[in-house]
Each structure stands twice: as structure tokens, then as C-alpha cells.
Amino acid sequence: MNKAEQALRELHEMDALAAGDSPLHRLCPLAKFLFTAAYIAAVVSFGRYDLARLAPLLLMAALLYQLAGIPVGKCFHKLRFVLPLVLAVGLFNPLLDRAPMLTLGGVVISGGVVSMLTMMAKGTLCLMASFLLMATTRVDALCAGLRRLRVPGFLLSLLLLTYRYVGVMTEEVAVMTDAYALRAPGQRGVAFRAWGSFLGQLLLRSMDRAEELYAAMLLRGYREEFPYAEAAPCAARDAAFLSVGAALLLLLRFVNVSALLGGLLMR
Amino acid sequence: MHMADALLAPATAAAMYAASSVTAGISAHQLKKDDEPQKLPVMAVTSALVFAGQMINYTIPGTGSSGHLCGGMLLSALLGPQAGFLSMIVILTIQCLFFADGGLMALGANIWNMAFYGCFVGYYLIWRPILRGKGGLSTRARIILASILGCVVTLQLGAFSVVLETTLSGVTELPFGAFCALMQPIHLAIGLVEGAVTAAVLVFVYESRPALLRDVDGAGEGRRSLRATVAVLAVTAALVGGGLSLLASADPDGLEWALFGNEEAGYAANMGLDEERFGIESAAADRAAAIQESTSFLPDYAFADSDSAAGTTVSGLVGSAMVAGAAAAICLAGGFFRRKKNP
Numbered sequence: 001m002n003k004a005e006q007a008l009r010e011l012h013e014m015d016a017l018a019a020g021d022s023p024l025h026r027l028c029p030l031a032k033f034l035f036t037a038a039y040i041a042a043v044v045s046f047g048r049y050d051l052a053r054l055a056p057l058l059l060m061a062a063l064l065y066q067l068a069g070i071p072v073g074k075c076f077h078k079l080r081f082v083l084p085l086v087l088a089v090g091l092f093n094p095l096l097d098r099a100p101m102l103t104l105g106g107v108v109i110s111g112g113v114v115s116m117l118t119m120m121a122k123g124t125l126c127l128m129a130s131f132l133l134m135a136t137t138r139v140d141a142l143c144a145g146l147r148r149l150r151v152p153g154f155l156l157s158l159l160l161l162t163y164r165y166v167g168v169m170t171e172e173v174a175v176m177t178d179a180y181a182l183r184a185p186g187q188r189g190v191a192f193r194a195w196g197s198f199l200g201q202l203l204l205r206s207m208d209r210a211e212e213l214y215a216a217m218l219l220r221g222y223r224e225e226f227p228y229a230e231a232a233p234c235a236a237r238d239a240a241f242l243s244v245g246a247a248l249l250l251l252l253r254f255v256n257v258s259a260l261l262g263g264l265l266m267r
Numbered sequence: 268m269h270m271a272d273a274l275l276a277p278a279t280a281a282a283m284y285a286a287s288s289v290t291a292g293i294s295a296h297q298l299k300k301d302d303e304p305q306k307l308p309v310m311a312v313t314s315a316l317v318f319a320g321q322m323i324n325y326t327i328p329g330t331g332s333s334g335h336l337c338g339g340m341l342l343s344a345l346l347g348p349q350a351g352f353l354s355m356i357v358i359l360t361i362q363c364l365f366f367a368d369g370g371l372m373a374l375g376a377n378i379w380n381m382a383f384y385g386c387f388v389g390y391y392l393i394w395r396p397i398l399r400g401k402g403g404l405s406t407r408a409r410i411i412l413a414s415i416l417g418c419v420v421t422l423q424l425g426a427f428s429v430v431l432e433t434t435l436s437g438v439t440e441l442p443f444g445a446f447c448a449l450m451q452p453i454h455l456a457i458g459l460v461e462g463a464v465t466a467a468v469l470v471f472v473y474e475s476r477p478a479l480l481r482d483v484d485g486a487g488e489g490r491r492s493l494r495a496t497v498a499v500l501a502v503t504a505a506l507v508g509g510g511l512s513l514l515a516s517a518d519p520d521g522l523e524w525a526l527f528g529n530e531e532a533g534y535a536a537n538m539g540l541d542e543e544r545f546g547i548e549s550a551a552a553d554r555a556a557a558i559q560e561s562t563s564f565l566p567d568y569a570f571a572d573s574d575s576a577a578g579t580t581v582s583g584l585v586g587s588a589m590v591a592g593a594a595a596a597i598c599l600a601g602g603f604f605r606r607k608k609n610p
Contacts, residue, residue, distance in 0.1 A: 004319075007366070014365050040372045045277050048438060055587030055594075062594035066601035078367035082271045089274055089439045089446075096440035112440060119273050119438055123370075126272035130371040134364050142364075152295040158310055159357045165315035166361060173319065214308040262586030 004174040010078075011167055017070060017135040024068040024136045029145035031238040035245045036133040042249045043125045048115040049101070052258045054125060060248065061128045068136050075131035079124065086123040090116040139163055268425055268454075269362065269377055272370030276436035283432065284375030290383060291356055294349035310346060314354040317342060318361065339385015340394070340417045341465050345472070347481055348390040355382030380428045384421040390481070393417040398482040406483060410469050415462030422458035426450045 018025075024032070039057070046053055065072045097112030133142075143156040251257075272280075298306070317338035338358065342351030359377050362368040369377045397413040404412070430446045433439055439446065469480065477483045 011365055036371065040272055040370070041277050044272055044275060044280070044372060052587035055590040059590045059594040059597070062597050066597055069601075069605060071602055071605075072598045075367075081269065081366060081368040082273075082370070085269070086271050086273050089433055089441065092439065092441040115438075115440070123271045123273035126370050126372065127367050130364070131367060133371075139364075152292065154295050154298065154307070155291065155353055155356065158307060158314070158353060159360060161307065161311035162314040162318070162354075162357045163361060165311050166318050169315050169319055211308065258586035258590060260586065261589055265585055265589065 002174060002177045004170050004177060008167070008170045008174050011170070013074075014134055015138075017074070018138045020069065020136075022068045022136065024064065024132075027136075027241055028234040028238040029137045029141045030148055030234060031242045032133055032137055033142065033145055033149075035242055036129050038246055038249055039129045040126045042253050043122050043129070045253065046118070046122070048118055049111060051114055051118040051121060052262075053252075053256055054118070054121050056252045056257045057125055058121075060252070061125060061132070064132060065128075068132060070132070070135050072128070074135070075128055078127060078131060082123045082127050083120065086119055090119040093119075268380060268422075268429060269359075269369030270373040270380070270429060270432070272372045274433050274436065274438055275370075275373050275376060276438070277372075279432050279436045280372045280375060283373075283379050287356075287375045287378040287383065290387075291353065291378075294352045297349045298353070306346075306350065310350055310354050311357075313342060313345060314357050317354070318358050339382055339421060340389045340414060340462075341468060343386040343390040344394055344414075344465075344469055344481055348386045351390070352382050352386040355386060376428075376432050380425040380432075384424040384428075385417075388424060389417040389421045393420060395482050406473065406477075407470055410473055410480075410483075411466040414466035414469055415459065418462035418465055419455065419458035422454045422461065423451060426454035 039060075043054065043057055062072060093116045094110060094112035097115060098110045099112075100108045101111045101114055102109055137145075140160060143160055147153060147156055275283075339351065339355055342354050345351070346354060356378055359369060359374065359381065363371060363374050363377070393416055394413045397409050397416070398406070400409075427447070427450075430443065430450050434443050434446065441449075473480055473483060
């Protein structure tokens with residue numbers, strides 16, 4: 001599978017997930033966005049050795065995934081973007097911070113190992129949260145929500161339009177690459193002679209289409225900004241979701257639930 | 268260079284968000300004053316083009332590593348710094364939201380590291396002075412010089428910001444100097460490659476339609492149609508996407524290379540990841556070795572007075588294991604019921 005197809009598949013998958021229906025899908029996008037931001041802020045605000053305290057947040061995320069009807073495993077292939085830089089920074093911790101922190105069954109675990117694992121866990125949890133947001137929210141609904149946060153309308157229109165162009169262009173690149181490969185068996189990549197014409201023709205077509213699309217937008221009354229007709233107003237349940245979620249996050253942030261539970265068990 | 272959320276402390280992330288938001292607000296305001304609604308589709312298509320270009324890895328000759336097109340210089344040379352900055356924001360947002368490339372909370376920092384330097388520093392301090400400067404150079408040579416210099420400088424600034432933000436967030440044990448020594452040379456190489464790509468594209472645009480480029484003689488002469496813009500962008504895309512895809516490789520990008528190293532070239536040893544082969548001398552390796560020695564000769568350091576501390580840590584671990592187990596059980600149960608509902 002070529003890279004464009006891969007990207008396209010990921011885009012389609014997100015679209016398909018976001019078009020689903022669940023209690024979480026039906027929540028107002030703004031509430032979901034604010035909760036996601038709070039969740040990520042809570043995750044990253046934990047100390048560098050607070051690995052154990054992240055577990056309740058994992059439980060929270062797992063519950064929300066079940067509520068949305070989305071298998072947790074879906075988000076993990078996106079870790080390939082998240083983990084390299086986290087590892088690049090974190091891998092040195094076990095080498096440089098070798099002060100022993102605790103012994104587990106006779107094995108001494110150093111602070112560096114704990115801090116590296118904490119960093120990786122934080123990266124994974126943040127990914128889970130933002131993936132869930134995008135898997136339960138359509139992009140136009142999210143933009144409508146962001147508009148209410150006073151994000152400039154021009155920027156959001158640009159985002160929506162670019163998102164559309166990305167889909168169109170990536171799809172055609174994927175098809176053309178396949179067609180080219182079938183007609184040029186055993187050849188790696190596009191031949192020098194076809195460098196210019198290969199993607200150039202595609203872009204000409206896409207831009208022609210874009211120009212027509214823009215004209216059509218104008219004819220349908222587009223003025224500087226997309227009208228968000230289906231922007232769902234935030235209802236009481238959205239406020240309830242947000243306040244309960246925020247209260248839970250505060251509780252988990254300031255009370256060491258893991259240690260309390262473990263203490264109960266070990267007494 | 269996309270940072271993940273885990274690399275930033277909330278305060279650092281918030282500060283970077285504030286800086287990027289203010290810059291975006293000013294840019295949007297200035298664009299609004301220009302009042303060119305037809306610029307929106309051109310910006311969108313150019314953004315999509317740079318997005319496509321960033322899916323291609325460019326092999327850096329001789330290292331087995333590869334980099335990406337940064338796009339900031341390209342966009343600001345074509346659209347101007349303000350429009351380029353907003354386009355970069357959109358690209359980075361799409362990468363963040365749909366591909367998890369860069370964290371949601373780190374988006375402000377990523378915008379600053381990649382878009383701000385590329386668009387504003389690259390344009391006002393490098394592109395415009397070089398293109399408008401007096402001297403014997405041909406415009407072609409100026410474009411090449413400005414592109415390469417711009418990409419190298421803006422990438423160095425971006426890499427330095429990553430180091431600075433990560434160190435300020437206190438997530439790494441790596442000393443500031445060693446981290447810099449790790450990041451800057453790699454991004455120098457990446458910057459040279461990106462500069463070459465950008466230069467090739469911009470020279471082509473100059474030769475086919477100079478009016479498209481900022482600060483180039485003939486800019487602003489005549490009213491250019493959207494269709495003409497399209498044609499030039501088409502060729503640009505061809506160069507970026509189609510042309511250089513021969514160079515594209517499945518090699519890991521510079522950061523992964525810095526981390527995991529290139530075994531054949533002995534870089535893993537250089538980074539001190541492989542204790543057996545501490546071959547190449549560097550300040551980082553020396554320091555790591557020194558710390559290793561000093562700590563490994565004190566094996567009973569841990570057991571002196573940390574019993575109670577270890578006790579609480581263990582109970583924390585047990586509790587968290589329980590909670591994590593519950594999370595896993597919930598996922599399994601959810602999957603079971605989903606399968607039952609729609610077999």
C-alpha cells in the first residue's frame with residue numbers, strides 16, 4: 001500500500017468513526033473539546049515519577065471509549081507518530097538518572113526507568129484522548145464549536161477547505177500511483193520523464209475543481225465564513241458531562257486514588 | 268519535529284499557545300485588511316500541496332536518514348508571511364487532529380517552532396533582504412541562496428526551541444548542552460535538504476511565472492488569474508511531490524535516526540545507548556559514563572532510609588495495577604458486547 005493510500009485510509013477511518021452514533025457522539029462538540037483539553041492538561045501536569053497515579057486516568061479513558069463504542073486498539077497505530085520523539089527524549093533518563101527508587105521482588109528500579117515509563121504513558125493517554133475527540137466529532141461540528149471559542153472564522157474556513165482538498169488530492173494520488181505502478185511493473189517510483197506531468201495533471205484537475213467549488217460557494221451565498229447551520233447548542237447534559245468530567249479530573253489530580261486503593265488492599 | 272503532549276509541561280504549552288495565538292490573530296487581522304476573499308481557495312490548495320509534500324521523506328545523502336519538507340519558507344515566498352503562517356497552522360492542525368502527528372496541547376509549541384520561524388523570521392530577515400538587496404547576484408541565485416539559508420536558519424531555530432521547551436518542562440534528564448548537540452547537527456542536515464527542495468521549487472516558479480513570488484522583479488505587474496496560479500502551483504506540486512518522490516524513502520526520519528542510530532555507521536555508540544560500544548567520545552557520553560560509575564558503586568544507597576517511601580510507592584503500584592486491570596477488563600467486556608450486538 002502506498003503512503004497516500006495509507007493516509008487516505010486513516011482519514012476515511014476517522015470520518016467513518018465520527019459519523020457513528022453513541023452518547024458521546026451526541027454531546028456538543030465544544031463540551032467534548034473542553035473536556036479533552038482538561039484531560040490532557042491533567043495528564044501532563046503529573047510529576048515525572050507519578051506513573052502509578054496515571055492509572056485511574058487510563059480507566060477513565062477506557063470507560064469513555066466503551067461509551068463511544070470504539071475499540072481502544074483503534075488508536076494505537078497512531079502511536080508511531082507519538083512515541084519516537086517521546087522516546088528520543090525519554091530514553092536517556094534511565095542512563096542518566098540511576099538513583100534507585102524502589103525494589104520490586106528484589107529488582108531495583110531506578111528513577112530514570114520510572115520517569116521514562118511515565119513519559120510514555122503520558123504520551124499514550126494524550127493520544128487516546130485526542131483520538132477519541134476526533135473519532136466522535138465531525139470536523140465541521142468541531143469547527144463550529146471552536147468558532148464559539150472566538151477562533152477567527154477565516155482560519156476555520158481555511159481549515160475546512162484545506163481538509164476537503166487534502167482528501168481529494170490524496171485520493172487521486174493514491175489511484176494514480178496504483179495505475180502507474182501497474183503499467184510500469186518492477187519500476188521503483190515515477191520515472192524521470194513523468195515527474196512533472198504525474199502530479200501536475202492531478203493538481204490542474206484538482207484546482208479546476210477547486211475554482212468551480214469556490215464559484216459554487218459564492219453562488220450559494222458564501223461570504224467570508226461558512227455558516228454553521230447545524231451547530232448544536234449546548235444542552236444541560238453537555239454541561240453535566242463537562243462538570244462531572246472536570247470534577248473527576250480534579251479529584252484524580254489532587255487525591256492519590258491508586259495509593260488509597262493499594263493501601264486498602266495491602267492492609 | 269512535531270512534539271507530543273508528554274514532552275511539555277502545562278505552563279510551557281500554555282505560553283506557546285499564547286504566543287502562537289497572538290501571532291495568528293495579528294496575521295488574520297492584517298489579511299482581513301487586504302480584503303482578498305479569493306485568496307482563501309489559493310491558500311487552501313497551497314496548504315494541501317505542502318501537506319502532500321510532507322508525506323514524502325527526502326533521503327539525506329550519505330547518512331541513511333531522511334527529512335521532510337518544512338513548508339514555512341515555501342508558503343511565505345508564495346503567499347507572504349501572514350497567509351503562510353495561517354496556512355501552516357492549518358496544516359499542523361490537520362496533522363495533529365487526524366494523524367496524531369504532534370499533540371493537541373503541544374500544537375501551540377509546534378506552530379511556533381515550525382510556522383513562526385519559517386514564515387516570519389524566514390521572510391522578513393532572510394527572504395526579503397536577500398531578494399531586494401543590491402549586488403551582482405542574479406535573481407535565480409538569490410532565490411537559491413535565500414531558500415537554503417532560510418530553511419537552515421529557521422530549522423535551527425525550531426530545533427533549538429524544541430530543546431528549550433522540553434528542558435524548561437523538566438521531562439528529560441539530558442543536560443541542555445548535550446540535547447542541543449544531539450538536535451542541532453541533525454536539523455542542519457535536514458535544513459540543507461529542505462532548502463535544496465524549496466530552492467528547486469521556487470526557481471521553477473520564478474522561471475515560469477515570477478509574478479507569483481514575493482519581492483521578485485515583476486511581482487504585482489498585471490492581474491494574475493486564478494487559473495494561472497493553478498498552473499504554476501501544479502508544476503510546483505509536480506516538483507515537490509512527483510519529482511522528488513524518487514528520493515523518498517522508507518527510512519526513519521531524523522529524530523528516530525538520532526535516537527536509534529545508524530548501526531552500520533556506529534551512531535548508536537555515539538549516542539551512548541549501547542553501553543558495550545561506548546566508542547565515540549562526546550561530552551554527553553562522558554557525563555553519562557561518569558554518572559553511571561558514581562551510581563553503580565553505591566549499590567546500598569537505595570536501602571538506607573527509603574523503606575517507608577518505597578512502601579507507599581509499592582502500594583501506589585498495586586493500586587494502579589488494579590485500576591489498570593479494571594480498565595482492561597472493561598475494554599474486553601465492551602468488545603464482547605459489541606461483537607454480540609453486531610456479529
